[in-house]
Amino acid sequence: MIRTVIKPIARGRALSGRGALSAIMRTSAASTIVMLVSMISSVVTARWFGVEGKGEFSAIVFWPTLLAGVLSFGLPTSLIYNRRSNPEQGADVVRAGFLFQLPVCLLAGVVAWYGLPAWMGNYSDGIVGIARWYTVLMLPMLLAIGLLTALAQSMENFNLYNGLRLYVPLSNLLGLAALWAIGRLDQAAASLIYLGTSLIVLVWSLYRMRGELSVGWFGKFSDRGAVKKLFGYGGRVYGVELLGTLYGQCDKLIVLALLSPRAFGLYTVVYTLSRVFNIVQTAISSVVFPKVTGQERELILSKVCRAFRLSFALMLVALVPGLIVGRWLLGLLYGPAFLESSAAFALLSLECIIGGGSWILATSFNAMGRPGLVAVRQAIALAITIGMLFALAPAFGLNGIALAMLIGACARLAITIAAMKLVFKTPISGVFFDKGDWRFLLGRLSRQA
Secondary structure, eight states, X not given: OXXXXXXXXXXXXXXXXXXXHHHHHHHHHHHHHHHHHHHHHHHHHHHHHHHHHHHHXXXXXXXXXXXXXXXXXXXXHHHHHHHHHOGGGHHHHHHHHHHHHHHHHHHHHHHHHHHHHHHTTTSOHHHHHHHHHHHHHHHHHHHHHHHHHHHHHHTTOHXXXXXXXXXHHHHHHHHHHHHHHTTOOOHXXXXXXXXXXXXXXXXXXXXXXXXXXXXXXXXXXXXXXXXXXXXXXXXXXXXXXXXXXXXHHHHHHHHHHHSOHHHHHHHHHHHHHHGGGGHHHHXXXXXXXXXXXXXXXXXXHHHHHHHHHHHHHHHHHHHHHHHHHHHHHIIIIXXXXXGGGHHHHHHHHHHHHHHHHHHHHHHHHHHXXXXXXXXXXXXXXXXXXXXXXXXXXHHHXXXXXXXXXXXXXXXXXXXXXXXXXXXXXXXXXXXXXXXXXXXXXXXXHHHHO
């Protein structure tokens, strides 16, 4: 189904092949659609709820997303790694990953139920009540969708992978439009729509992958070594992903704790709009990791560095016109009240490009089974970012938060390149420049035409 959605955007056979470039193009096209759909949903809720109401709704949907990232325990990435490295152990790996999340969801739901009133002290009791129910019900679905997405990536089924990413926001938008049409759009109804659409997509994906999920759920594990490998690699990569989640959400946590719902509404809008600059880099990270895992070190480094160089250069070129168009869209779509956050939008857009580039480079460590190096990088960058957030947010508000995020992104990129130099002896000049990149890109595009 996803192919029929993407074809009008990218014509020809460039989207029909199974190579890395085709997968990246399909995933980039899907990411563009996801971004557009999410932006339209954001516009609908911002226009209907207003700045403060938008902040309240964003706070409701924020918590399960945060907790799903914190509680993944590296299992989606480990599932990809182990299924690609040891395909004969795939059934045990899949079953162990899903069964482990059951008690995790139960415990996390109890903690969230009793913890949210304290964490959302600046919000009304009604909003807190909605957030409690939404978090408890949405969290298990997000964790399951995360594992299913990883399973699709490990199968190199990027049509299904992109479908999982697209159909949830698309269904959310259709539901919001229906509520708006009948005049019943409020935070509670919108939250219920988000829960319902996520459940529908989850059931659809389970049906689509029913063959891969026929793993004898209640029998004995045929290879306990596979389970150890799943949690062994997951434990090593979890530090990276946990720090990445905290890094990506610490700004919102601080806005929730220190600033008003109005400030949170402004920030979530400009943050979402700035992520348009990360479409290509996110697609590359999603495709490159399963593609290069298990290959020789030199080949991994060559492919990852080339992907970084090409995407980084293209996104920097797009930055200036993107900022001009983005500020215009901010006022046109969301309304004049949101223009006060335009400076934060510019800072976050640059942060997005730099941070996305550093994640592409980080896939080389994960693909070679060295996620601990990325964990060290994340820990240092997180400490720098949090320090900057507390130093700059009280004095400069949203602009201070955006500047702190930019400083943290620069730190991540610098540390990643330094680690590649020290551990893999990769020349710094080779990370940033190779005169054969554009010939390579043109050659691949001509072959796809």
